[in-house]
Amino acid sequence: MQVYFLGTGTSQGIPVIGSQHSVCKSNDTKDKRLRVAVWITWENHSIVVDCGPDFRQQMLNCGCTQLDGILFTHEHADHTAGLDDIRPFFFKQGSPIPVYGHQRVLQNLSKRFDYIFENENKYPGAPSVHPIEIINGQSFMIGTTPVIPINVHHGHVQVFGFRIQDFAYLTDVKTIQDEEIQKLKGVKVLVVNALREESHHSHFNLQEALDFINLVQPETAYLTHISHLLGFHEEVQQRLPKNVYLAYDNLKITI
Ligand SMILES: [Zn+2]
Numbered sequence: 427m428q429v430y431f432l433g434t435g436t437s438q439g440i441p442v443i444g445s446q447h448s449v450c451k452s453n454d455t456k457d458k459r460l461r462v463a464v465w466i467t468w469e470n471h472s473i474v475v476d477c478g479p480d481f482r483q484q485m486l487n488c489g490c491t492q493l494d495g496i497l498f499t500h501e502h503a504d505h506t507a508g509l510d511d512i513r514p515f516f517f518k519q520g521s522p523i524p525v526y527g528h529q530r531v532l533q534n535l536s537k538r539f540d541y542i543f544e545n546e547n548k549y550p551g552a553p554s555v556h557p558i559e560i561i562n563g564q565s566f567m568i569g570t571t572p573v574i575p576i577n578v579h580h581g582h583v584q585v586f587g588f589r590i591q592d593f594a595y596l597t598d599v600k601t602i603q604d605e606e607i608q609k610l611k612g613v614k615v616l617v618v619n620a621l622r623e624e625s626h627h628s629h630f631n632l633q634e635a636l637d638f639i640n641l642v643q644p645e646t647a648y649l650t651h652i653s654h655l656l657g658f659h660e661e662v663q664q665r666l667p668k669n670v671y672l673a674y675d676n677l678k679i680t681i
Contacts, residue, residue, distance in 0.1 A: 427468035427593060429615070431677040432484035435459025436621055436629075436653045437504035439480065449654040456659035456674040461504045462597050462651045464617070465490055466590065471569055473497060475588060475595055481508025487676060492519070495558075495568065498527035499597055500585040501534040509539050509555075516553035525555045526566070526573075528586060532557045560586055574609055578602045581628030589613060593681050594644075597651050600628050607641055615681050616644035617673065619651035632656065639670060648673040 433439075440459040441450035449457055461478035465488050472490060474481075475497045485493075493515040499505055512523050527535070536543035541552045548554070558566070565572045568590075576587035580598040587596030592614040596602075599619055610616065620635035629651065630638060639647040649666075650673045656662055663672050 427466065427591060427681045429593060429595075429617075429679050429681065430465040430467075430488050431648075431650065431673045431675060432463040432465055432474070432488060433460030433478065433480055434650045434652055434673045434675055434677075435461055436651050437461065437502070440652070440654045442654060445654065447654050449656075449658055452658060454659060456672075457654075458675060459652055460484060460675055462619075463505075464595055466593070466595075468571065468590070469569060471571070473568060475499065476505040476597075477508045477512070478504045479507040482511040485511070485514075493523055495524035495526060497560075497573070497586075497588055498525060498531050498535070499587065500528070500580065500583055501531045502580075502583070502598070505598075506531075506535060506538075509535065509542060510553070512555070513551070513553045522554035522556040524558055526558045526560050528562075528584065529559050530584070532559060562586075576602070576606050576609055578606060583628070591681070593617075594642075598628070599630055599638075600626075600634075602638070610642045610644075613642065614645045615679065616642055616647045617650055618647065620649040620656070621651060622653045622655040623657075624655070632662075636667065636670065639667075645669065646671070648677075648679070 460480035463476045466473045472492045473495050562577050565574045574589040578585050578599040579601045585598045594613045595617045597619045620632045621629040625631050647670045
């Protein structure tokens with residue numbers, strides 16, 4: 427399995443528009459972060475998790491030529507606003523793109539992108555999706571591979587993380603129950619959000635993310651959904667435990 431970090435930034439991305447913050451003005455490419463998403467490929471599958479406003483640029487950056495589905499974590503704009511840009515995949519593949527999400531998320535998307543979800547009298551240039559509901563507590567199959575949804579909370583908003591084989595991806599987590607943590611036991615690679623050092627009402631801060639990694643005990647962990655307030659990539663990386671890495675845009679890992 428290959429995981430490609432399409433974006434590792436928090437909702438505004440880094441640099442933030444108009445910001446004079448030193449991290450936003452950094453010349454280090456690792457300090458440039460598009461909105462959070464990953465591209466996961468294994469066997470003949472090509473899946474992205476979330477489809478935020480940077481989706482088009484991300485697909486160009488990673489060279490993705492086939493999209494078998496989008497797993498949605500939740501409905502916030504930084505995770506969904508790029509949905510219209512599935513058009514090239516839809517035109518090329520000729521069939522609706524499977525989109526997986528909580529019923530609430532699919533409903534939300536079908537309101538915001540009604541022209542994509544409707545089946546009749548479609549505008550000829552509109553893409554189509556095949557909505558697939560993710561039910562809490564039930565794994566689902568992509569090909570012959572089970573995907574285990576992990577139920578977490580982002581303040582008051584329910585969010586799904588995903589475990590696929592030895593890989594787990596959790597973003598926008600603030601709280602998670604013990605029984606969900608059990609579903610992560612034995613993962614080799616864990617990706618989890620770490621916004622900044624200061625606490626936040628709906629995101630793990632750095633210490634909370636490190637404590638969580640300690641509970642799960644993966645072989646390797648990567649931090650994502652990063653704010654410019656966390657600091658410069660190189661400086662923060664030096665302070666992390668030896669099996670924990672700050673993810674950065676266009677990082678590829680093999681599991
Ligand atoms: Zn987010």
